[in-house]
Amino acid sequence: MFKKEFYKFKDVYLLLVVLITSFLAYLAFSLKNMVQNFGALDTNLSFLFKKKFTFFHLDDMNLVFAFVIAVFVFFHERINGRLRLSLHFPHSSARNIGFIIMCGLLFVFFVYFVEIILLNIILGAVYAKEIMYVLNYSLAFNYVFGFLLYIFCCGFIIEPVKKRAIVNFIVMLGSIYLYYEINPDIYAFDSFYANDFGFYYMGIVALYALSAAFIAFDNYKRGYIK
């Protein structure tokens, strides 16, 4: 079953994994150069006092990754009319919808999980644990928003009512704006811990994204295809 789902986005998934790996390697080599040129002390101090650190767009790449996988998952369902069948599997509606959403999401989760472990190995060798907390918090926030983007895609791709699909798309754009305001790259932070309350707001955004997704599936199932 999982294998069948994977075929929906196999090529683009592998391509994006290669891209994320390249971004990760670039970050690792840049850090290595910085430590070689300036020393670990200066690397730590410049983080502490100048917020001199960047993920080199790895965080943006994570969001793009989740978004693209979601587009492939849900477009595939929508275009081939596959959804009409899967929504009528002999299970509860929530289980059917959950399966469609969760399959792709698990593949995204796997990449994020491996990435954060690798990043902790790479960055943890140089930065003090207080700094690692800031980095991990920012990354965790990034991953959670990646998941939300994935669910948002469901809200505007599956939704058959064009007006609502557009509204969901606009809310998604607003959420992206909000995300970058709360959790930009480290060097662009107004202050460390500026994203302290970020998870509360993402919780509210998650409520919207999940509601929009379930409403979209429900509308689709009812056959309101415009």
Added chain:
Amino acid sequence: MKILKIVYFGVFILFLALFLPRIIDTALSEAKKNPKVYFSENLNQFLIQGYDREAKKSYFLTESGDELSTEGFMQNLPFKFYSYLLAKGIFPDQYTDWANADKIRANSQILAIKPSFYNQKSIPLFTLLESKPKFLKLQFNNYGIRGKKDRIEFVNLETLKVDDALSQTYTDALKQSGFIFPLKCHYSNPTTRKVFDEGAFLQDKQNTIFHLKMINGKPLVKNTKIKNATIKKIIMNENQRKEFYGALIDDSGVKLISYDNYRLIPLPSRMYKPESMVYSLFITPLSRTVIININDKVEAYKLDNNYQILRNFSFPIENNNQWITNIKKYLLPFTLKKKDGYRHEYTLSDFSFLVLLANALFALLYLVVTFKRKVPILHFIIIGIFGIYGFIALCLY
């Protein structure tokens, strides 16, 4: 499904309350150009430097309203524009004793507290510079210092290993001075671009402030006897005048921590909100002035040598965006906006009852839009409460 729809609708209204006011502000508001106020020792008056939006040029005024030319403005602020005046040989004659850039610099000090600086939360890891460096040049040492439950820990930032011996030495020194662990906060000025180093101020469990310095690698700890549970920040400002270590900001305002046994010197700070206003203390060889940029005015205080207020002056700031504020008051029932502070904390604010008329109009408009359709009365109640937000949400729903 009904609950999901309510959640969907509710969050969308919050979304509108966050973005609609921003869109209005971005589209309609004009950038503010705050005037600057200085004290002229020559004229014994405050001078104002501003920008005339219509004439598109800067203007210079005295406190009594007389206009000044750019040259006149500069000549009347000899301790601000001394480099230019000395280079041109037009430094005022009555201050010939001070006609030396180094001498002026050695007797001047500026302490500016900006929101961008105040609204910072630092990582709980700080450094101590060697206050008596061997080669006279200030340098960072290899250690970061973190507070633990019952000690401070020196972690070597090259190897990330804890130096137990050094940690113990400094912990013992602090304990002997009466420091109660854990360390609550640290305040320092972590830069090597200063004339000398005054170490760090540490706040202990009982909110007492201790002064910690590293001298020849060894700790020097002093109990300042400052005990204050409402300290928001201490801003260190090492200066060769050696009159004060820096400024302490607490609930009651701004105070200087003097070199005279850490005596606190209160400064005028009525109406001052550090999260959103700029506070400046200007010390020249002949004057001491405090300037506070408040939203709609600039408050200026001339102080004597003991920091007592001699007189004050207030200059209003023209608000070109008042009409936008009015529009929002009549159109938006509330807004969701970011509170001043280090983190992004959004709160519902600007509740307005003046929107009731607009809400009624939106309800009427909704009636027209949904003409000949069966609409539940709940929709009109929603528009009555949430106004434009409810109207947009219902139209798109």
